[in-house]
Amino acid sequence: MSLAAVDVSKRFFLGRRWPLQAEYTIGVDGVTCQVAPGQTLGVVGESGSGKSTLARLMLGLLAPSGGRIEFEGKPLSGFGSGAWRSFRRSVQPIFQDPRSSLNWRHSIERIITEPLQNFGQERSERSKRAVELLEQVRLPTHILKRQTSDVSGGQLQRVAIARALALDPRYLICDEPLSALDVSVQAGVLNLLLDLQASRKLAMMFISHDLEVVRHVSDRVIVMYGGAVMEDAPSGDFYRTPRHPYTQVLLGRASPLAEDASEPPAIAAAEASSSRETRCPFTDRCPMRQERCFRERPVLRELAPGHRAACHFA
Amino acid sequence: MAAPALGRVEARRIELGRAMRWWPLLLIAVWVVIIALPGLIAPQNPLTLNLANTLAPPSGSNFFGTDEAGRDLWSRCVWGVRYSLGISIVIVVSAAVIGTLIGGLAGLLRGPIDTLLMRTTDVFLAFPYLILAIAIASAVGPGLTTVVVALTAVWWPGYARMVRGQVLALKELAFVEGARAAGTSTPMILIRHLLPHLLPQLSARVSMDVGYAVLALTGLSFLGLGAQPPTPELGAIIADARSHLLVAWWYTTLPGLFVLAAVLSAMVVNDWLEGRNKGELSR
């Protein structure tokens, strides 16, 4: 009974080049991953890797262009309103910047209790629950009537967590939950998330560009680049023996190519003739790229038990 | 703590700025009194004829003098501005409500509904209000209703376009996504989340449009399409005053001053609201 992406792709329509050729940008490209109950799946990637798009697909906020998202074995595309309600209760988000992801014209209490309001809870019940939730995220109850501008960034992210917990979900999708916070506050919020996971047996999808944090909290890690999964491994293996060149770059064990480095002629020719679908997405910066990487897109293959990478030369 | 040395002029400017912040509210209060309790400032009946005292200049008993039927001009102006301002507000608010609904729906739903609504809006936008007023007047006769219908019909498209544009941008904001993930339905997103963000710009525009509506309404009545005698409406009064211009200068001037005051007040309120809204844009 898990939340899974099965060969999921998402394209974004850019415009139509006359007369009939539509242009797209690829958000996510053939990703398969699973958030198992009680476990944390870490997703690492930089900007443009597709990790945020993946989060939105898992939350059902975007519909996939290809593949499917499955919740407890059933695809989201087949959900009726009852199934959606149940899904929304079970899967909740925590976004990067609480100042923009929470409506700043609402009071803290209103923000936290909105999910409860949507599911029909009475006002008096909601107020009580708001107090409980604040206590669970270790915030003082006097902030309930305040506005978001009266509250610090770290506190506001805890408010976002309280709101996410309101419906007692089974899955938390965290998209860069610490990145917008002050450094001295990040550890506290991280500890809170770890505590909540332990006490509520929550499953988490933890997305971040910070490798150290992801490794620390995750049971399993996937690395994304250009919308696709480059490596997929248990978090210990991932750090000890990274297989994919991109992972090695992220860990500081290799240097990527400069953004506009000139290439040797063979590579330049190969690059010019290949299209996106037939080459490895990391060819633009890979220090180990060869001519084959442009011709043939590597698939995720198992290099060690439970440890997969998408590279011809890993 | 010790404040840094500020130039004397600058310190004064900051102080004055703070004190003056709220005076437009005072202005609104004054107009509310005029509209709600005209009897308070104009005790005389604007309709009472007094043929013994026609075209009298301003005096102790008649602040603005009298018109050609001996009616007290001050009272007629006070009641007149009540019509002008009051009806203008009704026109503009109706236009805003209709426009918001149409523009909001178009922006949120997109697709064919959006296209249909927006093309309809464009048709109405293309109409000059004067022609429309004349057309309606020739069909159902002149009167305040004619003018209200004509003006509302050409005013709502502006709001529809503005609101649609805002909704298109607002619905991409991060908290809308959060609301959807929390299970909020689309109509609830509009009401609970988007409306509070639409109101500042809407109210600023409404205040400005009230000024323009007063001018349009007064103009149409001046042409005879609006208020009919003996209704004291400022435009109608000024129209009547034309023929007596040479012997009674106050007859045209003073109602004109009322129109000016109403329009200027609307602009002042608009300025104030825009100033307050400026801080909101930083989000």
Added chain:
Amino acid sequence: MIGTTVCAVDGLTVAYHSGGEWLQAVREVSFEVCSGEILAIVGETGSGKSTTATAMIRMLPRNGRVVSGRVSFDGRDLLALSTGEMRRLRGQDIAYVPQQPMSAFNPTMTMGRQVAEPLLIHRGMSQSEAAPLAAKRLREMGIHEVERVMHAYPHELSGGMLQRAMIATAMICQPKLLILDEPTSALDVTIQRQILSLIKEVQVGYHLAVVLISHDLTVVSQVADRILVLYGGRAAEIGPTLDITTRSRHPYTRGLLRSTLTGTLEHKAKLTSLAGYPPNPLEVDREPGCPFRPRCHREIAECAVAFPPLEGEPGHLWACYDPEPVS
């Protein structure tokens, strides 16, 4: 090698006018930076680090004022110069790289024109004279396809390349002091490392004095020679990087270092974290005493009375009545 003092800030106090009153964002901050070294100013929300930098070069917003202090550069007090004299220094002797390279460039001008602009202003060159110099600088900063970049618009370049171009623009008149405000915060992790080493290279190559502002202590410790830690508008600790990272004495610095992941912690174990939150910039100067008090586990009576003086060993100072013992 560390040379002479290029810039010395002494007792700088800066206030902002907000909501009808004056709030001090920076309080009596002093430091110096010499040629041939990178001084990192590290702090979080409310620390006053960006305000310190903008105050130094007199680019505070309209509601900001320097209340007291002195900023010596080249034997002159920058705060006492006329606006004309200050303008001549900016871009020429003192270079400032603002946050967010993508927003700092004019989207309607090509990169070539923008990188060359300081030369046109300060050296009176024409565009054709300045262009080859601009190209040379861009190449120096690690940009390979220089011709393409010179004719490109900002939106056509990636964050990393824009930051390199920004540094090239700053360096084009060979300043003596380079100030960088959060140069790596908006960039991807892999690019961050490259930009940091670029800054180090530039600093060594030109024997510059560099002030690097950041919220991330671990990131700057890779390249900085000395670090100044700010908290609540005050200097908490200042010293050589090694001292700050391994022998810090101020409870805030210690707390920051301890709460970052070092790889030795057991999987999913909780981190040591600092209690509380950084001070609200609007309220930070209301109470006397040390601004770190609410979060400090070593608080003693004196802490509430007055801000502790900066003292310690030669080169390594801290402002604390009851500092952490050497670990």
